[in-house]
Amino acid sequence: MKKNLSLRSALKRALQMGVSAAAVATMPLQISHAASNDGSLAGKITASDQKSLEGIEITVRNPETGFTRTVKAEPDGSYRFPFLPVGKYIVEGTRNGSTLGKLTEVTVGLGVATTADVTVNLSNVEEIFVVGTRVVRAVDVKSTESSTNLTREDLERLPVARDIQSVALLAPGLAKGDDGLCQGGNCGVSFGGSSIAENSIYINGLNVTDFYNRVGASSVPYAFYKEFEVKTGGYSVEFGRTTGGVINAVTRSGTNEFEYGTEVAWEPHSLQSSKKDRFDPDGTPRIIGSYDDYDRTSATFYASGPLIKDKLFFFALYEARDYQPNNTSDDGETFYKAKEDSGFWGAKIDWQINDKNLLELLAFSDKNEEVRDGYGFDFTDGTRGAYQETRFTDNGGLNWSATYTAYLTETFSAKALYGKNNREFSRFGQNDLECSRFRDQRGATPVDLGCSSTSAVTARDDEREAARLDFEWVLGDHQLRFGLDREVNTSEFEQHYPGPDRLLYELYVTDGPTNLFGTTLPGGTEYIRTRQNEVDGEFETVNSAYYLEDNWQITPSLLLNAGVRVEAFDNKNSDGDSYIKMDDMVAPRFGFSWDVRGDKRSKIFGNAGRYFLPVANVINIKQAGGFLDRRTYYYSGGTAIFDYNGEPNERPILGAQFAVDDSQGDGTVGDLRGEVDRDMDPVYQDELILGFQSMLDDKWSWGVRGIYRKLNNAIDDMQITSTGIICDGEPVSAGYVMANPGRPVTIYSDTDCDGVSDGWVTIDTSQHGWALRDARENYLGSDVGYTKPKRTYKALELMIDRAWDDLWSFNAVYTLSFAKGNAEGPINSDTDFGDTGRTEAFDDPWVNAGSYGYLPNDHRHQLKMRGAYALGEHWEVGGTLTAQSGRPINTTGDCNPYDGWCFFSFYIFNDSTGQYELRPRGSGGRTPWIFDLGANVTYRHSFSAADLKVTLAVYNLLNQQRTVEVYEALGSTGETRDKSYGLGTGYQSPRYGLLTVKLDF
Structure with a gap:
């Protein structure tokens, strides 16, 4: 006993x-x-x-x-x-x-x-x-890293939303991404000032991070998880391909006891507060949200136990889902009614072959389909109008892994993992299948005349093939760890215009006599241009690495950690040829932990390390595919009226064909040597951490940590309008080039003015690359360069923690941080541009000119508190609080004072003086503080055959709907200013409640 x-x-x-x-x-x-x-x-x-x-x-x-x-x-x-x-x-x-x-x-x-x-x-x-x-004891005198560990039991005592992102946000220094960058409900997480596209997520050792855009990941239900680890800094060379952080999770397993149970989670409409409607100063509806609501229900069933006692175990889970969201378009003119009812299944097998060999198998499917109907709508009285169309969104896929562990000797062990991570995505409407898009281009503003207004129909299938080997060898006071891992990330991608013929139809009229590809059209001639714009192919990226690490216990009180990780990234075009290849990237990392008094109750620790970030697959697809852009010209025969869904629509009548142009893309992969820097360097971040932790007694501990991060380099698409070669008084242009802004760029270009690329040209983009032109596009005879990307993060964290002792627990972390620079990272929150690695930050030199300042992920003050208290044997209460200062607000314009180019810049035209004024980052102030309070109450009761748990949780208890993001484009001062400047574009989600009933047998 x-x-x-x-x-x-x-x-x-x-x-x-x-x-x-x-x-x-x-x-x-x-x-x-x-x-x-x-x-x-x-x-x-x-x-x-x-x-x-x-x-x-x-x-x-x-x-x-x-x-x-x-x-x-x-x-x-x-x-x-x-x-x-x-x-x-x-x-x-x-x-x-x-x-x-x-x-x-x-x-x-x-x-x-x-x-x-x-x-x-x-x-x-x-x-x-x-x-x-x-x-x-909460102080780990042998640890050199920074991480937060949370078990299922910890989280069941707290009001935490049922997703891995919400769990991660409990860790210090993390902030939710902007609403404008959300993908499938996932808005991403910023770790320590990084952008949301710089993190990695693992489930049972399998990397499930979205490699297409690096935002989001495959997911499993809350009830399938067993434990979470959020790594916020100083992590081992075992982990790479991230300049943000790591979310690491493991799923539940079977035991010798047969167990089964069910859990029902219900988020009813009746427990939700209404969104506030937002209007422009003139009363124009800006964001109509008062009709937005949803009902979400999930019913989880699980079973686990031994197949062979002490040898072979299983855990299986199925979750039935019913999610029915309703919402209106921002202008309140369209009402959407959607439904998601795809179920999830997951299973894990553990085979203890003997005491020296283990095998575990994991498989799950997170496939999901949303069906959304659209209707006309009048938000002033809530009247629903005629049916418009049905849209389908499919995502998710089948994921599996096999992990084998061998204890070869008492001091030498090995682990091998192989698995596949699949994520499909497609979005299309019934109209897209049946209707081609038809646009009237005869006026100043294009008008859709047909029954489809979709710009493109896209389908994508991303599959990661992951394999890794890890070894551990103990030699006296040295613990050696080494291994290698390799991922082959393949995207099958298809994009085309809607309609059965995949053509975009556009109606034009000539202002005067016009020559189009050898045919002269008199003024006033109407003609139709059809456009076939397609990308279809398979795109592969191979990421590989090997690592070596020594953990040396120099004395009983002093541990030194030294490791190195060597990375290689290979991005390929749709023909399977390498076009961005970087290898021999050496990432050293060092750490120490000193047990100050030798009693294992306090320590000073620190680490220094380098971390590399791979190039996302979206770059392969957008730049390195077989791009077809065929434009065919016809005389117009007028339009025909037809009925679709009870509404009249128009379709064009084609006359005689008179021209074809496929010069923009003939379906083959072009010569990418002129679009990619031959000697491109990778993106990497250096990090320094120094901290102290100590026990106050056997339950209470406290700590302090200082962090410094510096992002070195960037890879982005730069517009090179001057290679330094002048032909007939005009500079040779290279267009958009993937390169390192502010560094020398070497591309294949025209060197002898014959219009054909024939040699390598190097441009020092810190000084050159952009041809200066006046407002009439006349070349001014000189060029300028680009500002080097900069990003630093400095933070001080203070923590106090009380461990759960079956009565109560408490944790509080305050973070003072400064995220500063001129480039957020591969994602741009300033403009909600979500194509990773293709931001507007270096589209021209003026985007970053004078833009050094506090970045979008700079939240100066952040306080996070969580705790739970047991009210006797049956009742518990829990709470969480996040208080976070606002993000900087920029004031941006269109043009610049140096040449005639008008795009995005930090210069504002002053109507009264006729001069441009530099408005540095953050010159518009900051968004307000946000306070997010959550609370829950739990009732537990054990019967003879089952354990019952009933929890009611309320999120955003105070129902604060404060502004978290605003429109930042002012343009100019005076009457010509953009009247939308400073108006909110993103807000806190309203209060909602979750009722959970759980039975374990």
């Missing part, structure tokens, strides 16, 4: 038996050299009677699965178990065949190492050792 004793009584009893426990400490460590989908256990046995420790063996045993593993302790009593599955373990000891009994119980967490140091009396080894009350 297990006995719960105070430490004093346990010591007294053990001494009476001849075996004593002088100290037992088990600590959930957050150490940078733990595995990505499991954990590890390390510790030291000390003999209180100074006897030799030779012959002592340590065994860990998971009582739920029967898994056991035994190692010999080193002569000094130290021991280590690598690659342990997450779970609870009993630690036992033997010496020369005689038992020392149970030494302690530990919980091995995800991605961390747990330490159990035990002192024993070896005078009598025939008696069973009884452990005292376990002391859990």
Whole structure:
């Protein structure tokens, strides 16, 4: 029978038996050299009677699965178990065949190492050792990284939305991305000033990050997760391909006990507050949201248990879903009624082949389909009009992985993973299948005449093939970790115009005599241009790396961590040829942890490291595909009227064909040497962290951490309008080139003015590359360069934490941060531009001219608090609070004072002076502070055969709907200013409630 004793009584009893426990400490460590989908256990046995420790063996045993593993302790009593599955373990000891009994119980967490140091009396080894009350310490004196670990049990006590992004946002220094960049409900997360497209997400060691745009990831239901780890800095060389952070999660597994259960989660319309309607100053509707609502229900069923006791286990889950959102267009003229009812399934198999070999299999499908009907609408009285069309959005896919772990010797272990991550995406309407788009271009503003206004129909299938090997080898005081990983990311992409013939029809009229491709048209001639614009192909990117790391315990109080990761990125065009290839990228990382007083209650730690970011697949597709752009010209025969969905529409009548032009793209891959820098350097970030942590008592701890991050380099599309070659008084232009802004760019171009590319040209874009022209496009005879990208993040974090003790817990983190520079990263929140790596930041030199300042992810002050309290045996309450200062507001214009080019810039034209004025970043002030308060109450009751849990959670309890994003384009001052400047474009979501009923058998 297990006995719960105070430490004093346990010591007294053990001494009476001849075996004593002088100290037992088990600590959930957050150490940078733990595995990505499991954990590890390390510790030291000390003999209180100074006897030799030779012959002592340590065994860990998971009582739920029967898994056991035994190692010999080193002569000094130290021991280590690598690659342990997450779970609870009993630690036992033997010496020369005689038992020392149970030494302690530990919980091995995800991605961390747990330490159990035990002192024993070896005078009598025939008696069973009884452990005292376990002391859990929050300070990990062997950790050099920064991370936040949360279990399912932790989260069940808190009002946290049921998705991995909301869990991650509990960590310090993280902020939600802008509404304008949300994809499929996922708005992304900014880690430490980085953009939302710089993170990596893992499930059971499988990378499930969206590699098309690097925003979002494959997902599983809340009930399938077991534990989460959010890495915010200083992480091991095992992880790469991120300059933001890592979200690491592991799913549930089966045990020797048959278990099953169900959970129903209901977000009813009745527990939602209404969105506020927003209007322009003149009363024009800007964002009509008062008719937006939804009902969401999910019913989860799971079962788990042994297929073969102590050997083979299963966990299976199915979630039935019903989501019915209603919303209007921003102008309130269209009402959308949607439905999603696709179910999720997931399964995990764990095979403990023997105590030296483990195999786990994971599979899940997150496929989903949304069907959305559109109707005419009058928001003034809520009247729904005629049916317009039905649109379909499909996403998600099948994901699986197999992980094999081998304990080859007591000091050498290996792990191998292979898997596939699939994400499909397509969006189209019934009108898109049946109707071609027809636009009237005869006036100043184009007008859609047909029954489709869709600009393009797109379908994409992204598949990641992932493989990795990880090894661990302990040599005395050195723990060596090394391995390699390789990902082949393939995107099958198709894009074309709507309609059965995939053509865009446009009606034009000539102002005067016009020559089109050899045919002269008199003034007033109407003609039709059809356009076939298509990209269709398979695009592949290969990312590979190998790493080596040494964790050296120099003294019992000082740990040094030194590692290096060598990366390679290879982006290929649709013909399978490399066109952006970067290798031999060396990422060194160093860390230390010093147990200041040698009592494992306080530490000073720090690390320095470099992190590289790969090029997203969207770049391959947008630039390196077989692009077809065929334009065919016909005389107009007028238009015909036809009825579609009860509404009259027009279609063109084609006359005789008189010209064809496919010079813009003939369906083949072009010569990309003129569009990509031959010697392009990668994007990378350097990071420095220094911190201190200490225990206040056995439950309370506090800490402080300083962080410095610097982004080095950028890869973006730059517009090169001057290569330095002058032909007939005009500079040779290269168009948009993927390159490193502010650095030398080498491209293949025309060097002898014959109109044909024939040689390499190098342009120092810090000085040259943009031809200056006047307002009439006349070349002014000189050029200018581009500003180098800059981004730094400086932060100070203060933390206090009280561990849960079956009564209450509390955690609070305050972050003071400064995110400054002239480039946010591969995503641009200033303009909500979401094509990763193709922002407007370097489309011309004036976008970044004078733009150095505080960046969109600069939230100066951030306070996050969470806690839970047990009100007796059955009731619990929990709460979360985020108080965050607003983001900077820019004031942007169209033109600049240096040439006639008009685009996006930080210069504003002053109507009264006739001069341009520089408005630096943040000159428009900041958005208001936001306060997000959540609360929940839980009732628990155990019956003879089941455990019941009922929770009511309310999010944004205060129903604050403050502005989080505004329109930043002023244009100019005076009467010509943009009247929408400063008006909100994004707001906090209204209050809503979630009722959850859970039964476990």
